[in-house]
Amino acid sequence: MESITTTSYAVHFNDKAFFELKKYLTLNSYSKVFVLVDENTKVHCLPVFEELMADALSFELITIQAGEENKNIEACNKVWLALSEMDADRKSLMINLGGGVVTDLGGFVASTYKRGIDFINIPTTLLSMVDASVGGKTGVDLGSLKNQIGVINQPKMVLVASMFLNTLEDRQMHSGFAEMLKHGLIKDASYWKELKAMDSFEDIDDHILTSVSIKNEVVLQDPTEQHLRKILNFGHTLGHAVESYFLENNEKETLLHGEAIAIGMVLEGYLSHQLTGLSLSELEDIKSTFLSRYPKVAFTDEDIKTILSMLKFDKKNSHGNINFVLLKTIGEPVIDVKIPNDLYTAAFAYYKD
Incomplete structure (x- = not known):
């Protein structure tokens, strides 16, 4: 499948996606790489990611609670603190591996930590693949009100790998x-x-x-x-x-x-x-x-x-x-x-x- 080019980054699909990620990491010297997951993607998607990126990536893992009810500023604060405690600097990279909650929240955290660090999105749900993959919308809910806090900021790339859909229930x-x-x-x-x-x-x-x-x-x-x-x-x-x-x-x-x-x-x-x-x-x-x-x-x-x-x-x-x-x-x-x-x-x- 051909990659799709946006104004500032590319969306890569399936096998090409991880080839492009490895090439990107080789060409860019990041001080540290952080991978953000939720409880579900940590179990179902992280092992696949680790196998695909074996010997090509060393990273620190940050885990948040799953579910839309956890897409809030309190969760952001925990991720910001985790980044700070693990000495993330402005030359760090965050890879958001998960559905829309992870990519929206992770993109917002990255866009605001130390006034902005680079991030890459790897959407793992069908919704996030066809929706959050393009457009640069990041953010969190305000109480139960959807996406009231956030910024538009573009990732460095988006990787869409349909293999992750095998982890999803029909709903x-x-x-x-x-x-x-x-x-x-x-x-x-x-x-x-x-x-x-x-x-x-x-x-x-x-x-x-x-x-x-x-x-x-x-x-x-x-x-x-x-x-x-x-x-x-x-x-x-x-x-x-x-x-x-x-x-x-x-x-x-x-x-x-x-x-x-x-x-x-x-x-x-x-x-x-x-x-x-x-x-x-x-x-x-x-x-x-x-x-x-x-x-x-x-x-x-x-x-x-x-x-x-x-x-x-x-x-x-x-x-x-x-x-x-x-x-x-x-x-x-x-x-x-x-x-x-x-x-x-x-x-x-x-x-x-």
Whole structure:
């Protein structure tokens, strides 16, 4: 698979990935290398990484707790302290080996430690491969509010090795697949149809490449999310609010990111039908596709009220306005759409119907 070049780094795939990492380490004289993992990747992915990099890399290991609930400033503080205690200087390198929590948090820690050290991301989940691999977004949650603290800073390279997907349960694969379906909805109707037809994840490599290419094409045109890059947030305005609500509510089962975003895309698909011209047949296509792959979640009126109250924290908001990305048709998004208040409850009613 050919590497993908971004504005400042390359995404390398499978066997080429670790060849390029070894070459990079040979050409760059780092004082120390640190590998950040969580409890899961320490068990399932670190041994594979160590075998692939045998005799090519000496490193110090830092481990954080797994799970979105640990993607916070307290975890950052522990990693900063670990770096300091192990004498990390400004010529150190951090390699983030894990899913989105590890790459987001690790990238933020590296970007801020001693005003910034180099980092490399090795995403190990489908979600992080097709989402966090491109764009340079780093950061952590503020309480249950998603990604409120962070910076945009680019890694030195990203390595996507699909062998790590063998460590994932089916639910995690479906979570990442929701972001891939989103890429079709916002950019390529034929890709949407292609993904819908998949009944297994056996031949996912080429689709990973397509998704990374789609996101890279968008980010190259708008690296700091002033205009076009906002389209990547389709399904995320309501989806993030749903995810945050289930994350902070101990009585609810926590939703994975893709599961929440799948709900968000159905809800925002309904808003698109009402406001930006998405046809009823396309809306029904979106709804049936997501409900066939992701279990329907029950929402009480109180749940919906609390979820809607969280919309004011969305990062795309400006001047007190909640800005949505909606669809004119599948493959053609519209940004910065304002929503009449009465449509929110109607969208949830459509999802629950």
